[in-house]
Amino acid sequence: MTTTDATRMPVITRAPRTAFAPALPSAQLGTPTVPVQIDFDYDVAIVGLGYVGLPTALAFHHAGSRVLALDNSAQRIDTIRAHSADLLDDDRTRLLSALDHPGFVLTADEELLARAESVIICVPTPVDEHLVPDLTILRAACAMVVANAVEGQLILLTSTTYVGCTQDLIVDALSKRGLEAGRDLYVAFSPERIDPGNAAVSHDDVPRVVGGTTPECEVRAEALLKRYARSVHVVHSLAAAEMTKLLENTFRAVNIALANEFADICRALDLPITEVIDAASTKPYGFMRFMPGPGVGGHCIPCDPHYLLWQLKTKHVEAPMIRQAMTEIAGRPGRVVDRARDVLSDAGRGLVGARVVVVGVAYKPNVADLRESPAIEILAGLRDHGAEVAYVDALIPSIRMPGGGILTATSDPSSFNADLVIIHTKHDWADLSWISPSAMVLDTTYRELSIPRRILL
Ligand SMILES: NC(=O)c1ccc[n+]([C@@H]2O[C@H](COP(=O)([O-])OP(=O)(O)OC[C@H]3O[C@@H](n4cnc5c(N)ncnc54)[C@H](O)[C@@H]3O)[C@@H](O)[C@H]2O)c1
Incomplete structure (x- = not known):
């Protein structure tokens, strides 16, 4: 099934189990907190195998889940197969064993999504040259997941995005196919907090936040994430989970802007900024260390607060401090x-x-x-x-x-x-x-x- 026009898709029921995925030895299964469905070939499909998706796929596989790892870029799949993906050492080791294991399937075939009990979407959400959210990739990925969705499936969006996006691109799109979230299948949002290149904090140790469309969606999403994450914090709506990520990265943006400003102030007053920051950092509460620098990069801080600012424009809500920090x-x-x-x-x-x-x-x-x-x-x-x-x-x-x-x-x-x-x-x-x-x-x-x-x- 390749069309992405969700409105014309028939409702598909669960795909039959095929023979390729043997049950893993119980020692590898971890402790599932919900009954394991036996009619799906994969416990979880990961859509988008970049800085977020690949380590996530490897974490689930390491925890004993049967993983469908899906990327629509043949080049990316080749890079992963060639062990050339930019990964921390632990994830490199995980990848080595995953690629040889029948419970880890690397593919570009979106039709296989119908055979996954859960689908996690981790595709990029950049901004364009006008700092306006560019949702092209996310829309396409959500449309693909919706088009291939089956009853009983859990769909979890993890891409950083505006508040209400999961509802717009997944829940409402599913309902056009006659699939109701919370009744026929399950939809949740869980922001990703991975810190690529940081070996000091293991990805599995970083708590996940999750919110679902209904309480049942929450419970199922929490159970899914608990397969690999040591702790999961549940909030009671999709929107609260979406906003949590925007707060986290806006907080960083504002504090980095403040650190930069303090560096400039200290230079003007001929004071050593690092000594001042080191000293302030000895305070055990009420202060958090942020370092000044040459600017911010990557796919998060320069982009995410713009998702919030863009959304606020339509509501005529001003956010001068955030805007100033981004400037x-x-x-x-x-x-x-x-x-x-x-x-x-x-x-x-x-x-x-x-x-x-x-x-x-x-x-x-x-x-x-x-x-x-x-x-x-x-x-x-x-x-x-x-x-x-x-x-x-x-x-x-x-x-x-x-x-x-x-x-x-x-x-x-x-x-x-x-x-x-x-x-x-x-x-x-x-x-x-x-x-x-x-x-x-x-x-x-x-x-x-x-x-x-x-x-x-
Ligand atoms: N990179 C980080 O440090 C980080 C941290 C936290 C959250 N995030 C968020 O996670 C999301 C993903 O970011 P990333 O850095 O992993 O992106 P990335 O660019 O590293 O990887 C995205 C992958 O998705 C694939 N892809 C795109 N469309 C697809 C589709 N329709 N089907 C299948 N695969 C598809 C791409 O080929 C690419 O391999 C973003 O929303 C980002 O804001 C990123």
């Missing part, structure tokens, strides 16, 4: 360029013709994710001002620059003879020993204390 964050890479110009000028030279190398271009340490990375804007801004730029990042071989052209990572940054080194992202294992003690270094991370002639952003 400050968006302007931060430009400040890096300005600061680079100033420090070079203090050293008696301009940006025109200066040689500037950027260290680390991924949006954060230990990931190969360049989405929304401030480094791209910084490199482009420096180049626009006449600088000759290079970068070093073992995880990012090349960058497509705004306005065209490809910039390839330098393998020997010391031979670039930089007038200025800008530290943007420091991967845990990255070696900075090539930076000579006499080099002028602009540390936008505020963390590289060992660099001798460090200038802070």
Whole structure:
């Protein structure tokens, strides 16, 4: 079944169990909190195998679930099969065993969704160049899941989105097919909180929040997530679960903007910002440590608050603090360029013709994710001002620059003879020993204390 026109789809009843998926040994099954349905071939299907979906699929498989791992990109499936996906070491180990196991099926075949007892959607929810939510991918994925939905199935949306989205794209679309959430099948929303590249907190240990269309939907979604997650916090609506994620990431955006502003204030008053933050962080309550930086990247903080701001516009609700925070964050890479110009000028030279190398271009340490990375804007801004730029990042071989052209990572940054080194992202294992003690270094991370002639952003 390939059409995505949900309104014309007939209601499909449960698919018959096929022979390929033998029951797993009981030791591998974990402790299911609801009776296991025996007429589905897969316990859970994961739609979208990116930074969220692949670790989620592996967590379920590790917990003993039969997993259908679905991605519509053949390239992504090849990358996963070739063990080249950007994963933490533990997930790499999980992937090695999953790919050899009959209870883990990697596919692009959406028709198999009808054979899954639960379907989890984890596809991207970006914003466009006008900072308006781009729901194209999410709409297509939801339409596909709705078109293939069967009675008794649980559909769980985890993509970050606006409040009311699960109702609009899944519950209402299902009802057009004559399927009522809470009666014929089950629908819930659970925001994802994974922190790619962070090995300190295991994905399985991060509590999940979930809200369902009805109490029955809640119970089933909670039981599903408990197969791998150590704790699940239930809220009593889809909307509350959707809003929880928007609060979490808006909270981060606002606090990062505040940390950036404090860094600028401390520089103006000639105070050491890191010492001030370290000191404030000793307070055991009422303070949470946020570090200033070169801006924010990735698929969450630069995007998610815009889902809220966009939605509020239609209600004529103002959110000036959030808007201001997002504006400050968006302007931060430009400040890096300005600061680079100033420090070079203090050293008696301009940006025109200066040689500037950027260290680390991924949006954060230990990931190969360049989405929304401030480094791209910084490199482009420096180049626009006449600088000759290079970068070093073992995880990012090349960058497509705004306005065209490809910039390839330098393998020997010391031979670039930089007038200025800008530290943007420091991967845990990255070696900075090539930076000579006499080099002028602009540390936008505020963390590289060992660099001798460090200038802070
Ligand atoms: N990346 C993070 O750190 C993070 C953290 C928390 C929440 N989130 C949220 O999770 C969601 C997913 O983000 P991500 O970073 O994993 O995205 P991603 O770009 O890394 O991966 C998405 C995957 O979905 C696949 N896909 C797209 N449409 C599909 C379809 N119709 N059917 C099957 N596969 C499809 C893509 O090919 C891709 O492999 C977003 O809403 C994001 O905001 C992300």
